[in-house]
Amino acid sequence: MSEMTTEMTARVEELRREIEQHNHLYYVLDKPSLTDAQYDRLMQELVQLEAAHPEIVTPDSPTQRVGGQVQQGFQAVAHRLPMLSLGNAFGEGDLREFDRRVRTNLPGEAVEYVVELKIDGLAVSLWYENGLLVRGATRGDGEYGEDITGNLRTVKAIPLRLKEAVPFVEVRGEAYMPKDSFARLNEAREEAGEQLFANPRNAAAGSLRQLDPRVTASRNLSIYMYAIGHLEGFDPGSHAAGLAWLKRLGCRVNQQYKVCQDIGQVIEYCEKWQDQRFDLPYAIDGLVIKVNSLDQQRRLGATLKSPRWAIAYKFPAEQAVSTIKDIILRVGRTGVLTPTAILEPVQLAGTTVSKATLHNEDIILHKDIRIGDKALVQKAGDIIPEVVQVFPEQRTGAEKVFTMPGTCPECDAPVVRIPGEAAHRCTNQNCPAISREGVIHFVSRGAMDILGLGESIVTQLIKAGLVKDPADLYSLRYEDLIKLERMGARSSQNLLDAIEASKNNSLARLLFGLGIRHVGERATKILAQQFGSLQAIMAATVEELTGIPEIGPKIAESVVDYFSRPENQRLVERLAGAGLNMREEKVQPDPATQPLAGKTFVVTGTLEQFSRQEAQAAIEKLGGKVSGSVSKKTDYVVVGESPGSKYEKARQLGVAVLQEEDFIALLKNH
Numbered sequence: 001m002s003e004m005t006t007e008m009t010a011r012v013e014e015l016r017r018e019i020e021q022h023n024h025l026y027y028v029l030d031k032p033s034l035t036d037a038q039y040d041r042l043m044q045e046l047v048q049l050e051a052a053h054p055e056i057v058t059p060d061s062p063t064q065r066v067g068g069q070v071q072q073g074f075q076a077v078a079h080r081l082p083m084l085s086l087g088n089a090f091g092e093g094d095l096r097e098f099d100r101r102v103r104t105n106l107p108g109e110a111v112e113y114v115v116e117l118k119i120d121g122l123a124v125s126l127w128y129e130n131g132l133l134v135r136g137a138t139r140g141d142g143e144y145g146e147d148i149t150g151n152l153r154t155v156k157a158i159p160l161r162l163k164e165a166v167p168f169v170e171v172r173g174e175a176y177m178p179k180d181s182f183a184r185l186n187e188a189r190e191e192a193g194e195q196l197f198a199n200p201r202n203a204a205a206g207s208l209r210q211l212d213p214r215v216t217a218s219r220n221l222s223i224y225m226y227a228i229g230h231l232e233g234f235d236p237g238s239h240a241a242g243l244a245w246l247k248r249l250g251c252r253v254n255q256q257y258k259v260c261q262d263i264g265q266v267i268e269y270c271e272k273w274q275d276q277r278f279d280l281p282y283a284i285d286g287l288v289i290k291v292n293s294l295d296q297q298r299r300l301g302a303t304l305k306s307p308r309w310a311i312a313y314k315f316p317a318e319q320a321v322s323t324i325k326d327i328i329l330r331v332g333r334t335g336v337l338t339p340t341a342i343l344e345p346v347q348l349a350g351t352t353v354s355k356a357t358l359h360n361e362d363i364i365l366h367k368d369i370r371i372g373d374k375a376l377v378q379k380a381g382d383i384i385p386e387v388v389q390v391f392p393e394q395r396t397g398a399e400k401v402f403t404m405p406g407t408c409p410e411c412d413a414p415v416v417r418i419p420g421e422a423a424h425r426c427t428n429q430n431c432p433a434i435s436r437e438g439v440i441h442f443v444s445r446g447a448m449d450i451l452g453l454g455e456s457i458v459t460q461l462i463k464a465g466l467v468k469d470p471a472d473l474y475s476l477r478y479e480d481l482i483k484l485e486r487m488g489a490r491s492s493q494n495l496l497d498a499i500e501a502s503k504n505n506s507l508a509r510l511l512f513g514l515g516i517r518h519v520g521e522r523a524t525k526i527l528a529q530q531f532g533s534l535q536a537i538m539a540a541t542v543e544e545l546t547g548i549p550e551i552g553p554k555i556a557e558s559v560v561d562y563f564s565r566p567e568n569q570r571l572v573e574r575l576a577g578a579g580l581n582m583r584e585e586k587v588q589p590d591p592a593t594q595p596l597a598g599k600t601f602v603v604t605g606t607l608e609q610f611s612r613q614e615a616q617a618a619i620e621k622l623g624g625k626v627s628g629s630v631s632k633k634t635d636y637v638v639v640g641e642s643p644g645s646k647y648e649k650a651r652q653l654g655v656a657v658l659q660e661e662d663f664i665a666l667l668k669n670h
Contacts, residue, residue, distance in 0.1 A: 008049060012056055015046040019062045023156050060132055060160040074146035074209070079125060080170060080230045081617065083139045085305055086288065086312040092267050095289070098311045099263035102291060105300055105308065112292035114239045115269045116257040118312055119224055120283040121176030122205045124152060126225075131165035133158070138208070141521065142305075151208050154217035162249040170229035171251060177204040178282050181220040199351050200283045225251040226288075238292045259292060270313050277315065286314040301611030319378040319388065320346040320353075327358065327371055327402045329409050331433030333441050333515055335425040337404065337415060339364060341375070341387055348379045356385040360422040361404045368392065372399035408433070429567065435469060436462050438515055442470040446521055447513030448502045452495040460484045470513065471571055473499055474578035507534060507584035510575070514568075518558045526551060527559070528584040534572060535582065538563040547633065594623025602630050604647055605640030607660050618667055630655060638663045 019042055043062065050057045057063070089095050102111055125145060127135040136152030137145035152158055155175060162169075177185070182200040197203035207219040228242045236242040240259050247253045256273075260266045270287050277284050291297050291309040300309040326342040339358040346353055356377055358364050369375070373390040404424050408415055413428030426434065439458050443450040450473075461467040466480050476499065481492035508528040512521050519527075530548050531537045537559065545556035562568055576582050601624050603615045610618070615638065616626045630637060630649045637650035638658045650657050658666065 008053065009056060012046065012049050012053075015042055015049070016061055018042060019046065020160075023062065062160075074148060076140075076144045077135065077137045077147045078144055079137070079140075079142070082142045083123060083125065083145070083172065083229070084142055084302055084307055086310055087306045089289075089311050089313045090316070095267055095270070095311070095313060096263055098289070099266075102300065102309065106296055109296070111296065112238075113260045113263070113266050114243075114257055114290050114292045115260055115266055116226060116288045116290070117254055117273065117280075117284045118286040118288050119174040119176050119226075119254070120199075120201045120285045121174045121223075122201070122208055124148070124173055124175050124208070124223070125229060126152065126158065126171045126173065128162055128166060128169050128171065130167060131162040133160050146209070148208055150213045151210060151216040154213050155221045155223055157222045157252045159250040162251075164249055166231075166234075166249070168230070168232045170231070171225050171246060172227045172229045173223045173225040173251075175204055175208060175221055175223045176200060176282055177207065177219065177221055180281065185219065222282075223252060224254040226254070235294065238294060239290050239297075240292055242294070274315050286312055288312050298611050298614070299606075301614075303612075318348050319376055320348055321391075322346045322353075322375055322377050324369065324371055324373050324375050324387070324390070327364075327369075329405070331408060331410050331426055331431060331437070333434055333437030334517060335427070335429075335431065335434050336423045337408070337426065339402070339404075341369070343375070343377060343385075346377060348377065348385065351379075353377060353379065353385045356387050358387060361424065362422050364402055370395075370399040370401055372396075430468075432462055435467075439467060439470055439473070441515045442513040443473070444513075446509075448505055448509055450495075450502050451498045452491065453498070457484065457487070457495075469571055471574035471578060474503070474575070474580070503578070503580045505581060507581060510534070510580060510582070511537070514562070514571075516558055516562045518555050523551065523555055529586060531584075532586050533583045534576075538569070538572065596622040596624035599624045599635040600633060601626050601636050601638060602628070602634050602646055602650070603638045603640075605643035607638070607640035607663075609660065609664065615663070622667070636663075636666075 022042075046061070047063055050061065050063055087098075089098060099111075103109075123139040125135075125137045125139070126133060133153065134149075135147065136149045136158075137147050139145055152175070153160065158173075177200045179200060182197070182203050185203060186197060197206065203219070204221060207216050207221055210216045225246050226243075227239070228236070228246065236245050240257075243253050243257065258265075258269050260269065266289055273284070273287060289311050291300065297307070297309040300307070302308055323344040324341045325344060327339050328342060329337045329339055331337055339360070341356045341358055343354050343356060358369065363369075367387065367389060369387060369390050372395075373392075374394045375390045376388040377385060378388050379385050404415065406415055407413060408426035408428060408431055410433035411426065411428050411431040413426055413431060415424050416427055417424045428434070436459060439462070440455055442448055443453040443458065448470075453473075458467070461473075461476075461484070464480075464484070466476060467473060476496065478492055478496060481487050481495060482489065484492075487495075506528065508521075508524045511524040511528060511534065512519070526548060527537055527545075531540065540559070542553070542556045542560050545551050545559060546553055563572075596619060601619050603612055603619075603626060607615060619626050627634065630646050630653065632653055632655075634650070634653075634655045636656050636658050637646060638660070639647050639650075640660055647657065649655075
């Protein structure tokens, strides 16, 4: 290597260290050490040197935060450990009940809690290998997220390289948009005539899901790291120690957390931030309480959805007084008529609220809600607007009593209320509102994900008589679309291309798009993988469906009922005729890596070396399935201390029972 090259390389390394140190001081510690002009000069010098010598560019260089290539979409990525959601506490009583459950499961042990601010943003997972950022993903459904590495690299508070070359660590954090950045973004969008973001959380989520990382980079996002998801070769011992360790690695950790010795201190800290939260430069919607000891966390374990060692305390909803100007009805895709209050606009939790759902007639009658009433309005969980109560004493006599109509407001068909249900339903399965909502669901992101087919376009298509059901979408022509409002030549062709591309979507997406009652995204994935084709699912009996772990009687009966109807059979035939994918390739387990494939386990009682979640992960890693109930189809029941009725049922049915040491041996032998 020449002397000039050696000097140049040394200068590049010096510039990178200096720029990253400034980024750390500015974006992580909020202690800038350079002026913007000084920073820009350093960055410009580095850009020029790397442009002249591209062979020296490294992935962790500050110049590589923003790539120039627009992505075609986001790939799904599996989380090493599920990113579980938290249970909610809405008051002191809920917190004390959480503490009681923890102490019941840890009898006689001292318990510390860590209380942290619950940042109102988007949860993300960051993977570091040998200290280098290699992947970033959204939480998604908790098991699978979207790979948004390119976008997360643009967030300057995220280190591209940790201060220590840790072999592997997954760090979890909350990406967010500061309040002032949110205000500036909406001001710019308003001037440009673009739709405003509802709140900073939506703005952050929308920014991180941009296909062009340069758009994300322009949004001034930040992040706080709040947990270690997975770590190899090191155990910090406690959550608080883990936060300190993350800070030492160069991660941005919110310092407004407190280690509490009892639940009384936890409650006191929650009450403090309830009053002070509006003074923060970012939005929070509560606090998170976690058992501090990682060993106690492991022993407490988790349910299918939430850890038993943590809970989210949600602030009491903000409230305001408004006037109910009108009550309108919306007909959903199942025919349910939902009354909605039209309000005099009020500010709640940082957003303008002009509507609030009233759910059903019973609630309107119970609260004696009338058109023209003064009403106390709040956002439940700071998200969903609702009418808490009205003020009859302020009535003038001009108020109007609301009654549910006898006919559908969309099609004039009779409306019925099925005994035992609170909902009123339109009886016309061909109601244009039912068709509209069904098509909107079919094209939505969780279903067929047809880009460009929003609610307004679907409404226009239905009003024009071009679309009555999802199958009609695949008969649309360019000359049909170009006539619609705000549909130019390019947008019309793009929409046709998106509709055509959707034909190749998975069977699970198609099945979810059909909108079968009680059948969510996870159930559609299970059904698609189990049966392999839509024809096989349509022919399945209730008994066959309930024989699948996680498919209960309600789902099974709903699936059979849906496909027994001639109109739904015709819809499937037309979708198949249009060329939509009707099959799902079954994933054949590799015996070398999944020796427990086809085996069903039930775990009961308290295990010493595994939490329930860890035992399930170990089984699934080797291809096995975990069920919540014991049946003749169960292969093994793993029992710990105090196993209960599942153990007794296993003995009655002759199912193989594994003590914990037998279970460990089984795992090791495979």
